[in-house]
Structure formats: C-alpha cells, structure tokens
Amino acid sequence: MSLSPVIAKVTDRIIERSRAARGTYLDRMAQAAEDGPRRAHLTCGNQAHAFAAMGADKGTLVAERAPNLGIVTAYNDMLSAHQPFETYPDKIRAAARSVGATAQVSGGVPAMCDGVTQGQAGMELSLFSRDVIALAAGISLSHNTYDAAVYLGVCDKIVPGLVIAAATFGYIPALFIPAGPMVSGLPNDEKAKVRQQFAAGEVGRDALMQAEMDSYHGPGTCTFYGTANSNQMLMEFMGLHLPGSSFVNPNTPLREALTEAATKRALEITALGNDYRPVSDILDEKAIVNGIVGLMATGGSTNLIIHLPAMARAAGVLLDLSDFAEISEAVPLMAKVYPNGLADVNHFHAAGGLGYIIGDLLDQGLLHPDTKTVAGDGLSLYSQEPKLKDGVLTWEPGTKETLNDKILRPARDPFKSTGGTKDLNGNLGRGVMKVSAVAPERHIIEAPCRIFDDQRDVKPAFQRGEFTQDTVIVVRFQGPRANGMPELHSLTPTLAVLQDRGLRVALVTDGRMSGASGKVPSAIHVSPEAALGGPLARLRDGDVVRVDATAGTLDVIGVDLSTREPVTADLSANGHGVGRELFEVFRQNVGLASDGAGVVV
Structure with missing residues (x-):
C-alpha cells in the first residue's frame, strides 16, 4: 500500500523545517567520517594509555585492523531494568573476541529510577538527568578510540540521553542493547x-x-507500558535495536543470544567493513516519524513528546507539537497495555508484539518502509521474530494475525481510530493529554479550578474533604524552569478516588505525569510554564477551566487573563537538597517543554 498522505505531508514538513539544521549536521558528520578510524589519529602515548589494561587484546588494538567497540553503560543494581547489565560487558567483550575484534567499557552514565523518586524531591533532577547522561556519554566517547558504540540503557531519561549522545557522535555506528522486562x-x-x-x-x-x-x-523493566517500555518500542521503530529484541526477558537463552548478535552486528557496520552504517544515516526524518507513529499506535508514554524533540534536534531534525497531533489523528490505537488495558508487556509480546504492529502498519501505509536500520535496509526487517533453534539464532516472519484481540488489533479494526495523545492549545497555553486510557466521556471536563503551587498540598486537601464537586485541579510552578519538571504520578491514586466517587475531575499542570498516566484526564507539559509568567500563573481559584481533548483545546472560560498580573511563587526550596544545588545552571538555561525542555540541545 502507498504511504499515507498524512504521514507523507508531516514528513515533508519536518524535512523542510529542518533543511538548514539537518544539512549542517550531516556536513559535520561526513567530515568526521572522512577522517577514518578514530585510533589512527592518536599518538603512541595516547594509545598506550587507552590499551594499558587490555591484556591479550593489546595486539589486536595496536594492529588497528579490527574494530574496537565502545560500551556506554547505564548499569546500576538499584534499577531493576538495569541490573542485568552488570554482566553485559564481559559478554560483549567475549563476543567481540570471537570475531577477532575488541570491546572496551568507554564509560558509565547515571541512571535514576523515577519509581524511587516519585513524589520525592529527587524527582526534580529526573528530567535534567537526560542531559547529564548525554554529557557523560559524550565524555565516554571523547577518547576517540572507538569504531562503533553500543549503549546499555532502558529506562525513562536514559535512552533519550544516550540517543542524544549517539547522534552527536553520529559518524560512528550506534546499536542499543536492551535487557528486557521482568516476568x-x-x-x-x-x-x-x-x-x-x-x-x-x-x-x-x-x-x-x-x-x-x-x-x-525481579530483574528487568517494570511490566506496565510506561516510558521505559515506550523507549524500547521507539528503538525498534527507529531501527536502533535488533529486530524483536525489546521484550525478551532477562537471563534467558534468547536474551543472551540477542546480546551476542547485537555485539557482532555493531562490529559489522563500522567503517572498517563493507556495510558502514553511521547513526547519522539511520536517525533521519523518516525514522523519527516512524517513532512517532509507533508512539501513537501503541498508546505510549507522554514523556516521549518531550524527549523526541530533544533527540531529533541532536540529529538536526526539528519537531513541533503539531507533528505529533497530526500523526495521532491518522494513526489508530492498536494496543491495550496497562494503563490502557489489563495486559502487561509480556502479554503484549506474546500476542504478537512490536513485530505484528510494525508489519501491519507497513501494510496500511502508515510507516516509512525505506529506512536504514542497524539490521539492514528497510523497516520490514522489524516485522520478524527472533528464534533460538538448536542454539542458533535466526529471524522468522512474525505473525500476520493478532494472537489476542483483547491486547492487539489490526489497524483496520483498532481499539480507537486515532492515536494515544492529543495536542491541546488555548488561552491557558499549549499542552498534551494521553487519551488512550481515558474513557471517551471524560475527554471533556469543564469545572471550577482549584489551584496548588506544590503537589504536596493536594493530598492534604483531599484528606480534609475539600473536593466535593467537579474540579479541575491545577498544579503549577512544576515546569523545567521552576523545579526541573517533576512527574506528578503520585497524585494519580488520589484523583482516581475522586473520579470513582462520581466527580468529574481533571489535572492541568506545567509538570509531567508518569509514562503510566492512566484514566484521569490530565493536561500536562503546559507551556509557557507558570515560572515564566505563563497563563497558568494568571489563573485564580474558582475560574472555570475547560479541558477538551475532543477539540484539542485548553481554556479558561469567561476571563480575560491579560487583565491580570501573573502571580509568583517562592521557589527557593527547590534550589537545595538531594543535589538540587548542582542544577541551578540547568534551571536557568532550560528550554520550553514544547521544544523538548533541553539544556544541551
């Protein structure tokens, strides 16, 4: 089937918008690639330092005839999703040696768990950790001794930060190796x-x-379809994983075989071979559009609507919220995975998973089929399923039929005719809502607002019995400039109780919600944020607010906000404690949420 006119139009618009930035980026990558293998530019002293501890690998490294693979790892054993990475470097080194190559851990990057910091002060560092990860990965690769890099990371900010770094070093290949979900x-x-x-x-x-x-x-990614698992989906749709590798459980023979295969494939696509695939060629406008399509078709995390613009910008591609909105209108919701259903990602994978969705979307003309990937040319490779037969890893055609239509449906008979998110725009600013898990009768909420400048004040108000009527709860001064834009997911149980009591409630905030945003309608990422004098700073208790995910609007009714002065909040407490002192420069220089809330890009 020919490509959807909407997908083609949005892609063309992104290409035109990005023409200058993308051209400059590609010119820089081409110049860097012309310089040849990185180690050739190091002095003998430089190389001696880099190879001093490499034992039997020294001869291979000095000869410079075989590729050297850099390993950037986000391992720690506090994140269940990252704990399996503890043993990956040894496995990667062994796989490299088996084909006459070498691998070195080039560096580690921090990886925080939003589940641990949810509702805590540490969450105010969460979004900024993405930029720290990009910077740390950049330092890891700055030694310039690597012909390709593999990235070990799974969760929320970690994958976006690593992608930003990979794009910055886009003249060498990049392959992302996942760890898989817990059972x-x-x-x-x-x-x-x-x-x-x-x-x-x-x-x-x-x-x-x-x-x-x-x-x-246990070890592995949390099994709901939040940001971590949305990241894994994104890596497949954009061609940075091996096909079908996202949702294979840790510590299984198939997982081990995929890790070995990923290592060998990363070594095959360096400039020293005959299938050179720098990530700058893979991470282009079409690949990024494919990622947005995947986000909408699966009802993925709203956090990616912040991360994708930042990732894309690192590769010279400029996104706008309108791109997400138009693609969402054209792409059906094909999956029901918690919080958009009862199934978890293991059930989703068993029902056909990403391979089924990619194959069906290709058949319907809703994905670009002609993208370059780490696995080869063409996204159809990602409709295949990895199998381990007699110890040999192979890829076979994936299922063409859903194996559970309560979890997966074809694009021609979807759960919803449009995707999982909605762009909201009105006199209160511009935001986004994840609608895939919100009942249609709650897509429009109009009610007096109750305003809070601190999320910690909402629960006490609930416990005092102050919410007795339909209410739009506004939690402002939660944007990146104010306090790093923490997730407000800890409010979800409270709001869900009010909703279950029969009240019509909604949340409006310039902060974020978790990738597991659920059944309560939430207008999030509202920009400009209150700390910049945005419209939310002009709201008053009792103003009637209308959140309309059908029309895509976010408005205060019957009030001329221009007649009011914006309020200010005492944000001094956000500047210290649990490391927040170190991030003042980030808060002062961060971009708008609608542009990706970036500091380094």
Whole structure:
C-alpha cells in the first residue's frame, strides 16, 4: 500500500523545517567520517594509555585492523531494568573476541529510577538527568578510540540521553542493547486498586507495601507500558535495536543470544567493513516519524513528546507539537497495555508484539518502509521474530494475525481510530493529554479550578474533604524552569478516588505525569510554564477551566487573563537538597517543554 498522505505531508514538513539544521549536521558528520578510524589519529602515548589494561587484546588494538567497540553503560543494581547489565560487558567483550575484534567499557552514565523518586524531591533532577547522561556519554566517547558504540540503557531519561549522545557522535555506528522486562507479577490493575484503597484509607501501609513488592519483584523493566517500555518500542521503530529484541526477558537463552548478535552486528557496520552504517544515516526524518507513529499506535508514554524533540534536534531534525497531533489523528490505537488495558508487556509480546504492529502498519501505509536500520535496509526487517533453534539464532516472519484481540488489533479494526495523545492549545497555553486510557466521556471536563503551587498540598486537601464537586485541579510552578519538571504520578491514586466517587475531575499542570498516566484526564507539559509568567500563573481559584481533548483545546472560560498580573511563587526550596544545588545552571538555561525542555540541545 502507498504511504499515507498524512504521514507523507508531516514528513515533508519536518524535512523542510529542518533543511538548514539537518544539512549542517550531516556536513559535520561526513567530515568526521572522512577522517577514518578514530585510533589512527592518536599518538603512541595516547594509545598506550587507552590499551594499558587490555591484556591479550593489546595486539589486536595496536594492529588497528579490527574494530574496537565502545560500551556506554547505564548499569546500576538499584534499577531493576538495569541490573542485568552488570554482566553485559564481559559478554560483549567475549563476543567481540570471537570475531577477532575488541570491546572496551568507554564509560558509565547515571541512571535514576523515577519509581524511587516519585513524589520525592529527587524527582526534580529526573528530567535534567537526560542531559547529564548525554554529557557523560559524550565524555565516554571523547577518547576517540572507538569504531562503533553500543549503549546499555532502558529506562525513562536514559535512552533519550544516550540517543542524544549517539547522534552527536553520529559518524560512528550506534546499536542499543536492551535487557528486557521482568516476568509478570501482581497484575497492574490489582496494584492500582490497592493504591487507591490506601489513598482512601481503606487499607494500611502493610497491604500497600506487599502489593508493590509483588508487582516490582525481579530483574528487568517494570511490566506496565510506561516510558521505559515506550523507549524500547521507539528503538525498534527507529531501527536502533535488533529486530524483536525489546521484550525478551532477562537471563534467558534468547536474551543472551540477542546480546551476542547485537555485539557482532555493531562490529559489522563500522567503517572498517563493507556495510558502514553511521547513526547519522539511520536517525533521519523518516525514522523519527516512524517513532512517532509507533508512539501513537501503541498508546505510549507522554514523556516521549518531550524527549523526541530533544533527540531529533541532536540529529538536526526539528519537531513541533503539531507533528505529533497530526500523526495521532491518522494513526489508530492498536494496543491495550496497562494503563490502557489489563495486559502487561509480556502479554503484549506474546500476542504478537512490536513485530505484528510494525508489519501491519507497513501494510496500511502508515510507516516509512525505506529506512536504514542497524539490521539492514528497510523497516520490514522489524516485522520478524527472533528464534533460538538448536542454539542458533535466526529471524522468522512474525505473525500476520493478532494472537489476542483483547491486547492487539489490526489497524483496520483498532481499539480507537486515532492515536494515544492529543495536542491541546488555548488561552491557558499549549499542552498534551494521553487519551488512550481515558474513557471517551471524560475527554471533556469543564469545572471550577482549584489551584496548588506544590503537589504536596493536594493530598492534604483531599484528606480534609475539600473536593466535593467537579474540579479541575491545577498544579503549577512544576515546569523545567521552576523545579526541573517533576512527574506528578503520585497524585494519580488520589484523583482516581475522586473520579470513582462520581466527580468529574481533571489535572492541568506545567509538570509531567508518569509514562503510566492512566484514566484521569490530565493536561500536562503546559507551556509557557507558570515560572515564566505563563497563563497558568494568571489563573485564580474558582475560574472555570475547560479541558477538551475532543477539540484539542485548553481554556479558561469567561476571563480575560491579560487583565491580570501573573502571580509568583517562592521557589527557593527547590534550589537545595538531594543535589538540587548542582542544577541551578540547568534551571536557568532550560528550554520550553514544547521544544523538548533541553539544556544541551
């Protein structure tokens, strides 16, 4: 089938908008590539330092005839998703040696867990950690001794930060190696129910703790379809993973075989071979559009609407929120994975997973088929499924039919005719809503607002019984300039209780929600933020606010905001504690959320 006119139009618009920036970027990458293998430019002293501890690999490194692979790792054993990476460097080095090449850990990058910092002061460092990761990865690769790089990272800000770094070093190949999701534990809907019961005072902390431990119980990515698993989807749609590798569980034979294969493939695509695939060629406008299509078709994390513009900008590609909105209108919602359903990512993978969705979207003309990927030319490679037969890794055609139509449906018979997010624009600014999990009857909420300048004040108001009517809860001064734009996911159980009591409620904020944003309508990332004097700073308690995900609007009704002076908030407490002192320069220089909230790009 021919390419969708909407996908073609949006892509052409992005290409035109990016023409100058992309041209400059590609010129720089081409010049860097012409310089040849990186180690050739190092002095003997430089190389001796780099190879001093490499033992039996020294001879191979000095000969410079075989590629040297840089490993950038986000390993720590506090993140369940990253704990498996502890053993990856040894496996990667062994795989490299088996083909006569070498591999070195070039450096580590920080990796924080938003699940640990949710509702805590540390969450104010979360978004900025993306830029720190990009900077740290840049330092890791600055030694200039690598012919390709593999990136070990999975979760929220980590993959976007690594992609920004990979694009910056776009003249060498980049391949992302995942760790996979933990096996299924307590179903996510049961966990959410216990959270709501705790918020309502119906169960104690012991019951809540048991539910949380039964849900998050082993190595691997959390099993709901939040930002971490949305990142994995993105890497496949954009051709930076090996096909079908995202959702294979840790510590399984297939996972081990995919890690070995990824290492060998990264070594095959360097400039020393005959299939040179620098990431600058892979991460182009079409690949990025394919990533947006995947986000909409799967109902993925709203966090990617911040991260994708930043990732794209690092490769000279300029995105606008209108690109997301138009693609969302053209792409059907094909998946129901928690919080947009009861299934987790293991169930999703078993039902056909990303291979099924990519194949079906290609058949419907909703993806660019002619992209370059780390696996080869053409996105159809990603409709295949990896199999391990008699110890040999192969790829076979994936299923052409959904294996569970309660989890996956074809594009011609989707769960919804449009994608998972909605662009909102009005006199309160510009924001976004994840609508895939929100019931249609809640897509429009119009009610008096209740304003909070600190998320920690919402729960006490709820406990005092102050929410007795339909309410739009506004939590402002939560943007990147104010306090680093923390996620406000810890408010979800409270708001869900109000909604279950029959009230019509919505959240409006210049902050973020978790990638697991659920059934409460939430207008998030509102820009310009309150700390910059944006419209939210002119709202007053009792103003009637209309959140309309059908029309795509966000307005205060019957009020001329231009007649009001914006309020200010005392943000001094955001400047110290748990490392926040170190990030003042970030807060003062961060861009708008609508542009990706970037500091380094």
